[in-house]
Amino acid sequence: xxxxxxxxxxxxxxxxxxxxxxxxxxxxxxxxxxxxxxxxxxxxxxxxxxxxxxxxxxxxxxxxxxxxxxxxxxxxxxxxxxxxxxxxxxxxxxxxxxxxxxxxxxxxxxxxxxxxxxxxxxxxxxxxxxxxxxxxxxxxxxxxxxxxxxxxxxxxxxxxxxxxxxxxxxxxxxxxxxxxxxxxxxxxx
Numbered sequence: 001x002x003x004x005x006x007x008x009x010x011x012x013x014x015x016x017x018x019x020x021x022x023x024x025x026x027x028x029x030x031x032x033x034x035x036x037x038x039x040x041x042x043x044x045x046x047x048x049x050x051x052x053x054x055x056x057x058x059x060x061x062x063x064x065x066x067x068x069x070x071x072x073x074x075x076x077x078x079x080x081x082x083x084x085x086x087x088x089x090x091x092x093x094x095x096x097x098x099x100x101x102x103x104x105x106x107x108x109x110x111x112x113x114x115x116x117x118x119x120x121x122x123x124x125x126x127x128x129x130x131x132x133x134x135x136x137x138x139x140x141x142x143x144x145x146x147x148x149x150x151x152x153x154x155x156x157x158x159x160x161x162x163x164x165x166x167x168x169x170x171x172x173x174x175x176x177x178x179x180x181x182x183x184x185x186x187x188x189x
């Protein structure tokens with residue numbers, strides 16, 4: 001059975017860090033874009049995919065220029081939609097509601113926001129649609145955690161244990177069968 005490598009790269013620092021930015025299309029900093037380009041150096045990939053939000057797309061465009069690759073945009077790689085919490089710092093959100101969300105984001109989504117299971121479903125669909133070639137996806141921290149859940153079976157508590165700062169990269173080796181089977185081959189921060 002042949003496998004392929006899937007690299008997931010979190011976007012670089014946005015101009016307004018520390019806010020809930022799911023569907024919010026915040027611009028990345030030049031330093032954030034550069035950090036993503038550096039993380040892509042030395043890894044092999046034939047296809048480049050990006051979330052459609054500019055904090056990812058601009059980094060993907062910069063990476064693509066170094067490889068002569070045109071990034072393909074796929075909205076399934078977006079961050080969780082934080083609904084009424086969009087654009088807010090965690091310190092300004094009701095502490096009890098936020099605690100319930102962290103404990104069980106599917107049962108307690110942000111008001112007007114997306115359920116965790118919806119994020120997992122769309123990221124799983126994006127992974128399932130990939131042709132088995134070396135791929136780099138520039139995406140978001142929540143989408144990366146959804147991929148970890150889908151590919152490796154980590155539960156919610158384990159997922160929060162992964163530190164995925166801006167420009168962090170996860171690399172997986174994926175084998176396709178009745179269900180995808182994957183192994184994390186690298187976490188680079």
